[in-house]
Amino acid sequence: MPRHRLLTRRTALLGATALTTSACDSSRPREGFLGAMERFNARFQAALFDPDRLAPELPPEETTPPGKFPEYFVSDTVPLTPGNWALRVGGLVARPSVLTLETLQRLPRTDLRIRHHCVEGWSAVASWHGVRLSELAGHVGADANAGYVELRSFDAGYFSSWDRPSAFHPQTILAYGMNGQPLTPGHGAPLRLYSGVKLGYKMVKYLTEVNFLPEPTGGYWEDRGYEWFAGV
């Protein structure tokens, strides 16, 4: 085999190694080559997303044993519901609203028992009940140009933003109950987002605000380097 071809391959290999180490920075995974690949993957995930595909409903015996469903929050101690709690709904909506839990509970109720997928690799099962986010969107008259939905919380500024198709999926709800009981503080009382189509960190707990927006606004973990789309 001719010698000059071997040298070309060696140069190519060295070049690729140099490129890989400089363009793949683990501490800033949304930049450089890793970032470019993530933007490609986000488009791939959005294209793969089927708004009509449902996460399978599971039988009661699949329910994770009591106390074994992890409870995550970013505050130092479990966030407790403020006394005057109400949900503010705004952005591109015909009727900006401040809704009490009682008002939300009078809207049509949806029940789900589906698998929870955490970015860490564990899964767990519980039943959740609440009102569909699409139902709330109809209630406040969300604009068709609102391509994104932002969710804010009283958990040390934790927030996230979603693409409209995932937010309006029939298994995306504002949950006020878990396993037949009102939400406990550990699971996001009084109101949290729950969904069958995203990873757990997208499901904001301890909700204070829902905003229908024309642009995505990032999120707590997303701004620290985790994927923004994070579909399952």
Add this chain to the structure above:
Amino acid sequence: MAHWLNVPLLLIMAASGLQILVAYPLLGPQGRPYGWYPFQGVSPPAWARLGDWLAGARHWHFAFAWFLTLNGVAYVLYLALSGEWRRRLFLPRRDTRNAVDTLAFYLRVRRQAPAQGLYNGLQRLAYTGTLALGLLAVLSGLVLYKPVQLGALTALLGGYDAARAVHLIVLALLALFTVGHIVLVLLHPRTLGEMVTGGRKPDA
């Protein structure tokens, strides 16, 4: 060329995968860990990991998964289109007897090596097994990436938690094969150059 590219790509996938495992180093549903897995709660060693933290490792993993998959698809296409599959793939009717005889020879049960062409039956079995492992790695990985959108595949592999176990077992088997493969090549250094460069076309 496509062949040795597997080594760096597999290393990147394995090391970033092990870093992802650190975030939850258990197998089985939450609260019901599998009894058969001996390393429940044990994190892989730091020298075997890539990506520093969960988000970093996930970005490495999902970026380079495409290249490993493309490399695999290119290889399968080459096998299919060139007709090489006839010489390299394990066909049970043709190769079982030769594989058993070769194994017997290696284990010193049999004195004479069975007749063979470029590859013997045992080699064909090993290489075909690796292709099957590669396919299983991609399929179980897709389940972990999109368990709901690819729901039929998730059900086929026995669910999300089962797919996670399959994904890790496939890694262990591929690692075992790669180490064995490299040791054998180092024992027979003449084959190394041809593996990297593609070598000359044998007539056999």
